[in-house]
Amino acid sequence: MDTHMSPRQKLVVVGNGMAGMRTVDELLKRNPLKYDITVFGAEPHVNYDRIMLSSVLAGEKDLEQIVINPRSWYEENGIELITGDAVVSIDTTQRTVTSASGRVVAYDKLLLATGSRPIAPPVPGLDLPGVCAFRDIADVNTMIKASQTHKRAIVIGGGLLGLEAANGLLRRGMQVAVVHLMGTIMERQLDKAAAELLQRELDERGMNFFTNGQTEEIFGEGRVQGVRLADGREIPGDLVVLAIGIRPNIDLAKAAGLTINRGVEVGDDMRTSDPAIFAVGECVEHRGKTYGLVAPLWDMAKVCADHLAREDAVSDYVPAAMATRLKVTGIDVFSAGDFIGDETTEEVVFRDAARNTYKRLVLRDDKLVGAVLYGDAQDGGWYFQLLREGKPLGELRDTLIFGQAFATLASGAPAADPTAAVAALPDTAEICGCNGVCKGKILGAIAEHGLTTLDGVRARTKASASCGSCTPQVEQLLTLALGDGYAAKPAGEKPLCKCTSHSHDQVRQAIVAQELRTMPAVMGALGWTTPDGCHVCRPALNFYLLVAWPGEYVDDQQSRFVNERNHANIQKDGTYSVVPRMWGGLTTADELRAIADVVDKYAIPTVKVTGGQRIDLLGVTREQLPHVWKDLNDAGMVSGHAYGKALRTVKTCVGSEWCRFGTQDSTGMGVKLERMTWGSWHAHKVKLAVSGCPRNCAEATIKDFGVVAVDSGWELHVGGNGGIHVRATDLLCKVTTEEEVLEYCGAYLQLYREEARYLERTAPWLERVGLAHVKARIVDDEAGRKALHAKFLYAQKFSQDDPWAERAPGKAAAAPFRTLATVE
Amino acid sequence: MDNVGIESRWVEVGAVDDIPRQGARVVATPRGDVAVFRTLDDAVFALDDRCPHKGGPLSQGTVHGHAVTCPLHNWVIELDSGTARDPDEGCVNRIPVRVQDGRILLAMVA
Numbered sequence: 001m002d003t004h005m006s007p008r009q010k011l012v013v014v015g016n017g018m019a020g021m022r023t024v025d026e027l028l029k030r031n032p033l034k035y036d037i038t039v040f041g042a043e044p045h046v047n048y049d050r051i052m053l054s055s056v057l058a059g060e061k062d063l064e065q066i067v068i069n070p071r072s073w074y075e076e077n078g079i080e081l082i083t084g085d086a087v088v089s090i091d092t093t094q095r096t097v098t099s100a101s102g103r104v105v106a107y108d109k110l111l112l113a114t115g116s117r118p119i120a121p122p123v124p125g126l127d128l129p130g131v132c133a134f135r136d137i138a139d140v141n142t143m144i145k146a147s148q149t150h151k152r153a154i155v156i157g158g159g160l161l162g163l164e165a166a167n168g169l170l171r172r173g174m175q176v177a178v179v180h181l182m183g184t185i186m187e188r189q190l191d192k193a194a195a196e197l198l199q200r201e202l203d204e205r206g207m208n209f210f211t212n213g214q215t216e217e218i219f220g221e222g223r224v225q226g227v228r229l230a231d232g233r234e235i236p237g238d239l240v241v242l243a244i245g246i247r248p249n250i251d252l253a254k255a256a257g258l259t260i261n262r263g264v265e266v267g268d269d270m271r272t273s274d275p276a277i278f279a280v281g282e283c284v285e286h287r288g289k290t291y292g293l294v295a296p297l298w299d300m301a302k303v304c305a306d307h308l309a310r311e312d313a314v315s316d317y318v319p320a321a322m323a324t325r326l327k328v329t330g331i332d333v334f335s336a337g338d339f340i341g342d343e344t345t346e347e348v349v350f351r352d353a354a355r356n357t358y359k360r361l362v363l364r365d366d367k368l369v370g371a372v373l374y375g376d377a378q379d380g381g382w383y384f385q386l387l388r389e390g391k392p393l394g395e396l397r398d399t400l401i402f403g404q405a406f407a408t409l410a411s412g413a414p415a416a417d418p419t420a421a422v423a424a425l426p427d428t429a430e431i432c433g434c435n436g437v438c439k440g441k442i443l444g445a446i447a448e449h450g451l452t453t454l455d456g457v458r459a460r461t462k463a464s465a466s467c468g469s470c471t472p473q474v475e476q477l478l479t480l481a482l483g484d485g486y487a488a489k490p491a492g493e494k495p496l497c498k499c500t501s502h503s504h505d506q507v508r509q510a511i512v513a514q515e516l517r518t519m520p521a522v523m524g525a526l527g528w529t530t531p532d533g534c535h536v537c538r539p540a541l542n543f544y545l546l547v548a549w550p551g552e553y554v555d556d557q558q559s560r561f562v563n564e565r566n567h568a569n570i571q572k573d574g575t576y577s578v579v580p581r582m583w584g585g586l587t588t589a590d591e592l593r594a595i596a597d598v599v600d601k602y603a604i605p606t607v608k609v610t611g612g613q614r615i616d617l618l619g620v621t622r623e624q625l626p627h628v629w630k631d632l633n634d635a636g637m638v639s640g641h642a643y644g645k646a647l648r649t650v651k652t653c654v655g656s657e658w659c660r661f662g663t664q665d666s667t668g669m670g671v672k673l674e675r676m677t678w679g680s681w682h683a684h685k686v687k688l689a690v691s692g693c694p695r696n697c698a699e700a701t702i703k704d705f706g707v708v709a710v711d712s713g714w715e716l717h718v719g720g721n722g723g724i725h726v727r728a729t730d731l732l733c734k735v736t737t738e739e740e741v742l743e744y745c746g747a748y749l750q751l752y753r754e755e756a757r758y759l760e761r762t763a764p765w766l767e768r769v770g771l772a773h774v775k776a777r778i779v780d781d782e783a784g785r786k787a788l789h790a791k792f793l794y795a796q797k798f799s800q801d802d803p804w805a806e807r808a809p810g811k812a813a814a815a816p817f818r819t820l821a822t823v824e
Numbered sequence: 825m826d827n828v829g830i831e832s833r834w835v836e837v838g839a840v841d842d843i844p845r846q847g848a849r850v851v852a853t854p855r856g857d858v859a860v861f862r863t864l865d866d867a868v869f870a871l872d873d874r875c876p877h878k879g880g881p882l883s884q885g886t887v888h889g890h891a892v893t894c895p896l897h898n899w900v901i902e903l904d905s906g907t908a909r910d911p912d913e914g915c916v917n918r919i920p921v922r923v924q925d926g927r928i929l930l931a932m933v934a
Contacts, residue, residue: 532846532864535886535893535900558846562884562895570895574881622850622884820849820860821837823932 008036009108011308012097014087014252016041018050019281019297020113021069026305028077034309037079038105040097043136044084046071050136051294051434054161054327057140057168059725090256092274109276109308112253112264116246116282116292121156125218131240134165143241147172150238154178154227156215158185160326162243163198166207167328169239173701173728176206177235179213179227181244189324189335193351194358194374198326198333201356204772206730210235248283248290263290268316270304280304286317293322298436323384323433325377332373334380337387338362339370350401359401366392368400379403381473385429422476431477432463432470442474446481454478497536499528504540504757511548519545519556533559540758543645546681547753550795563643566817567803568625576625577618579642580632581678584652584670584690585613594635602628612649612687614640626814629804638802641679645759647749648687650674651699655692655709664709666692669738673707676742677749679800680792683756683765686749687721701729704752704762705745710734714741718748718774719766727763730771733779747778747788750795834922834929840868841926848883848892853932858919859883860928861903863890869903870921870930876901876914 011027013020016039024037041047052066074081085099096106118133120126130150132142146153147169155166158180166176178185184195199209214230218240226236248263259265259273263285270278280300282292291297299317306313323336341347341362350359357375361368361383367390371383382404386393393400399407404424422431427440445451445460457474458464464474495501502510507526516522519541523533533541538559545553557565568576580595595615599607605619620628629639642648650673653659655666670690677688689700690707700706706717706729713736717729732748735741751774756765766774778785807813837851843862850873851858857873859882867890873883880896890903900909906918920931 530889532888534888535898538886538888558844558887561886566884570881570884572878572896574879574884622881815842816844816847816849819852819857820842822852823835823837823930824854 009034010106011035011037011109012105012107013039013111013113015113015115016047017113017115019301021047022298022301023111023280023304026301027308030305030309039079039081040087040099041083042086045137053140054164054168057143058171087252090252092256112279112283113281114249114252114283117249118242119245119247120242121215121244123215123217128218128220128224130224130238131218133242134161143169146239147174151175152237153239154235154237155241155243157243160186160189164327165241165243170206177208177210179210179215181214183211191339191360191372194372197358197374201331246292250283261285269307270300270317278304295322295433321387332375332377334373334377336384337370339372348401361401422473423480431473435462437461437463442477443481452482496540497534499530499533499537500526502526508544511544517549517553543681543758551798567639569643576620577616578620578628579614579616579640580637581640582614583674584650584667591635591637598628598631613651622817626807626809626817630808633805639804645682645684647677647680648685651689653692653697659692661695662692663711664692666690666709669741673745676746680796682753683758684761705748707741716744719762721761721763743789744778746792747785750788750792751777832931832933835932836927836929838928839926840923840928846887850883861887861892863887868921868923868928870919871906872917875899876908876916
């Protein structure tokens with residue numbers, strides 16, 4: 001075979017980015033043998049998904065997860081990859097390229113995929129340390145590093161990229177200011193109404209907006225210290241991120257004498273003015289337009305690959321309507337097509353202020369030409385499909401604004417099934433806009449390869465593998481294809497466990513609405529399929545009932561996880577750890593002596609100081625537990641609930657009693673908070689902290705409820721945690737008295753108890769319901785706050801009994817800890 | 825079939841009411857701890873108190889239906905057969921049980 005083939009041609013690709021490698025990928029599919037391929041990349045990395053840099057910045061993904069093609073891909077396909085060595089010149093007569101290191105490589109065909117460069121504003125100070133763009137891995141590393149050592153960030157540019165940068169920095173605990181030249185943010189992707197909703201929501205998350213802000217100077221000595229605007233406003237900051245836009249990177253093409261304008265000019269076949277040279281991606285200008293979104297790059301890659309593969313190819317690049325989504329967790333924004341409209345268009349608008357949703361559809365001649373969705377962008381894909389099809393809407397127009405599920409229902413088809421929406425789409429409907437994957441291709445891959453997971457679909461088709469916003473639709477396709485064989489829906493909607501089809505929220509609502517007061521009553525009324533539930537639902541139901549009916553519902557010990565049933569933490573060898581409570585982290589010589597005696601008496605192997613300012617005794621056997629507890633009880637100590645979905649600790653610093661910087665008595669405040677909250681049960685563990693000054697030695701800003709003393713009172717922070725995904729708190733409000741701290745804390749914890757899904761910590765709960773909601777209930781609504789606080793205190797009347805004392809040796813409750821019998 | 829022959833003997837270990845419904849108690853034997861379970865419908869089962877996965881004490885697990893969930897890693901073990909429920913694989917030794925007049929008897933190897 002080989003001997004009959006014409007010698008391979010030489011393809012050189014300048015640029016190892018998404019557009020270039022997608023073109024190579026498409027070319028390999030069409031004709032894997034035609035070329036020997038060499039790829040030059042200026043960055044020292046393999047090919048990665050630039051779109052996902054904002055997820056890396058936000059801490060949702062790491063760098064390995066955004067690699068598109070690992071080194072092995074290049075090797076398997078016989079591609080020579082040269083990273084960290086940029087091409088500096090092209091000789092179009094000799095057909096060679098020369099790299100920075102002096103390497104000269106000949107080509108038959110050359111592909112330019114040099115991408116774009118961030119636009120820098122023409123102001124002084126761009127060279128200061130702490131100023132960066134948001135374009136590549138190096139920029140993201142600069143930003144992450146700055147977030148670890150500095151507090152205040154300024155993002156210049158309130159477009160898609162700027163807001164994703166700002167969100168990432170906010171998630172990393174920085175204070176973030178956004179400077180935007182226009183009056184409203186994201187004006188290229190959103191109309192004014194949606195932009196205002198977005199700005200308000202981001203403002204509530206803690207972003208400070210400076211709209212109509214023209215940057216005049218970036219100032220600082222040794223490192224950036226802030227930004228000065230033309231109107232005189234000055235914003236302090238230790239990190240400045242430039243995100244005002246991108247400009248095609250055309251230097252190389254220009255020097256080579258190719259025809260350029262704003263970008264490298266290409267025809268419909270993606271060929272430049274030199275027929276041996278092609279160009280794709282953000283560096284090109286096609287019919288006067290340049291591109292910064294990913295979907296058109298994929299289309300260009302296909303057309304370019306066609307022409308590289310066959311000299312006689314006829315495909316043309318035709319720009320299609322584009323859609324955008326903002327990748328900010330918990331915010332759903334979508335826009336597509338001509339969403340502004342003109343005098344020839346009509347619009348249909350739907351607004352629900354209470355649910356914070358807004359939809360605007362733009363119609364021309366009975367066809368959908370544009371859409372903006374805010375708050376609920378689920379139907380984005382459907383609208384985009386209608387928009388691209390461009391068919392007359394007819395009767396659909398009447399119900400169009402209510403979304404696909406309703407419109408389908410109104411048309412007479414049964415649509416109660418949530419998958420009905422995707423089921424109704426034709427096979428050609430595009431599901432994944434980033435990678436141009438249609439419904440038929442996904443269903444085909446599921447059937448052909450027996451796929452059962454989202455990751456499987458991502459691996460085979462690349463659908464949902466880039467920005468991830470089509471994940472719900474891909475999951476619905478999996479459900480459609482596999483039926484009950486696929487079960488991975490969002491936490492709130494999926495059944496609580498295999499015993500029921502009801503979700504956490506539905507069960508909770510039913511408990512209150514139908515006044516279900518016992519576990520059998522819940523299981524009976526809601527049609528549980530098992531006689532007595534399972535290890536997943538029973539602890540959840542026990543908690544929900546405890547919160548709904550305090551003082552009345554009898555806590556079911558057999559439905560509690562071992563740690564809460566045995567009031568100690570089970571370890572890998574089946575022994576337990578015991579942690580006595582130390583109020584606000586305070587202890588005494590007597591307590592320490594008693595602990596030391598217990599350690600000696602029961603030969604406890606390990607004693608450890610915990611992160612919550614207490615002492616952990618590890619390696620206690622089940623039978624020893626009641627005896628160890630009794631000895632600790634006798635010395636005045638009680639259970640620290642270190643084992644429970646409960647109030648754990650209140651960490652404090654020494655505060656104004658001893659500290660030179662302390663402004664308030666943080667230790668005393670911590671003890672009062674712990675006295676009020678100990679023994680309370682929650683959806684997950686709850687940790688508090690009180691710091692005596694803004695130096696925050698008690699780390700209050702990564703706690704579920706953190707208090708930071710300032711001269712004039714107390715700042716209350718909520719929704720933080722350490723753990724796998726560190727989340728810094730949001731500022732709830734500032735109060736002046738200790739009584740207020742207690743009232744706000746009790747009310748906040750009660751709200752969390754009433755709204756969180758079992759095993760949902762305050763951080764994900766807060767992100768789900770939104771800070772605005774919590775502020776409205778706790779800060780703005782004084783009567784509501786007092787009522788919540790009163791409910792919390794009432795429930796505490798029934799939960800503040802020391803579980804250790806109740807299980808003292810000899811008492812009936814201690815029986816389960818004893819061995820029933822010993823057989824010789 | 826439970827092999828209760830000449831090598832085994834029935835040993836009384838306590839009353840059914842000593843074990844909470846949906847709970848278990850531990851019986852110490854020369855061959856190691858045995859977990860004796862009582863289900864919601866008052867059936868009594870006995871298994872070695874060691875999960876086939878990592879040896880977790882099944883007696884401290886959550887009892888639901890005729891199964892127990894191990895407290896260490898949530899393996900679900902069928903009480904009547906001692907086998908792990910899908911997708912986990914493994915089996916724990918089962919001890920024959922008899923209930924007479926509210927007393928629990930285990931078949932112990934002599």
